[in-house]
Amino acid sequence: MISMSSLKSSFEQLGFKDVGTYINSGNILFKSKETDLRKLETKIERMLAKEYRLESKVVVKSFEEIEKLVGDLPKSWNGDKAYRFNVMFLRHTVDSKDILKGVEPNQEIEEVVVYCPGALLWSSRLCDLKETAMAKLSNKKPFQEVTVRNLNTTQKLYQLMKKMNP
Numbered sequence: 711m712i713s714m715s716s717l718k719s720s721f722e723q724l725g726f727k728d729v730g731t732y733i734n735s736g737n738i739l740f741k742s743k744e745t746d747l748r749k750l751e752t753k754i755e756r757m758l759a760k761e762y763r764l765e766s767k768v769v770v771k772s773f774e775e776i777e778k779l780v781g782d783l784p785k786s787w788n789g790d791k792a793y794r795f796n797v798m799f800l801r802h803t804v805d806s807k808d809i810l811k812g813v814e815p816n817q818e819i820e821e822v823v824v825y826c827p828g829a830l831l832w833s834s835r836l837c838d839l840k841e842t843a844m845a846k847l848s849n850k851k852p853f854q855e856v857t858v859r860n861l862n863t864t865q866k867l868y869q870l871m872k873k874m875n876p
Contacts, residue, residue, distance in 0.1 A: 712736075712762055714731040717738060718731050721754075724753060727740065727741040730874075732863070737863070739867070739870055745772075747772065751767075755767065767801060767855060769799045769800070777872075778826075780865065784833070787831075793834065793836065794839065794860070798830040798831075798832060798856045799829050799856065800830065804852045804856065805827065809847075810843075813843045813844075815843045816841055819835065819838040821833070821834040821838065821841075821843060830844075830856075
């Protein structure tokens with residue numbers, strides 16, 4: 711476990727500006743002159759390996775990507791407590807509709823899986839979680855290229871990014 715204050719400091723040492731964090735789960739917001747997201751991912755992964763001895767795959771998304779994604783969220787995602795609403799952010803290595811091959815949504819339950827560039831939007835009733843297609847995906851190799859945030863966290867990250875990008 712890396713403290714968010716330590717992680718923030720490491721990002722600042724990399725030259726990133728306006729570095730901020732959100733909850734203790736690796737959500738880092740920052741500005742950079744570098745616009746190539748792959749280069750940013752590589753830079754951050756190298757820092758994590760060097761400073762924290764952590765081999766981790768990083769997913770970097772631009773404000774524009776997050777803004778589009780939030781705009782594409784299903785209108786039915788109303789925060790109903792009986793459901794789980796997740797955004798599965800995809801690394802560039804698996805960012806394709808092909809990630810869903812062999813993992814079709816379970817038609818017997820209320821499961822929704824939608825691909826949009828950069829993410830899978832997934833929802834299911836809490837009582838059906840073990841029966842979902844996403845439970846099957848979690849056992850497959852592509853899942854190692856995904857980071858998951860719930861609806862509330864995704865919306866909060868967007869709001870924080872929006873403040874940084876008036």
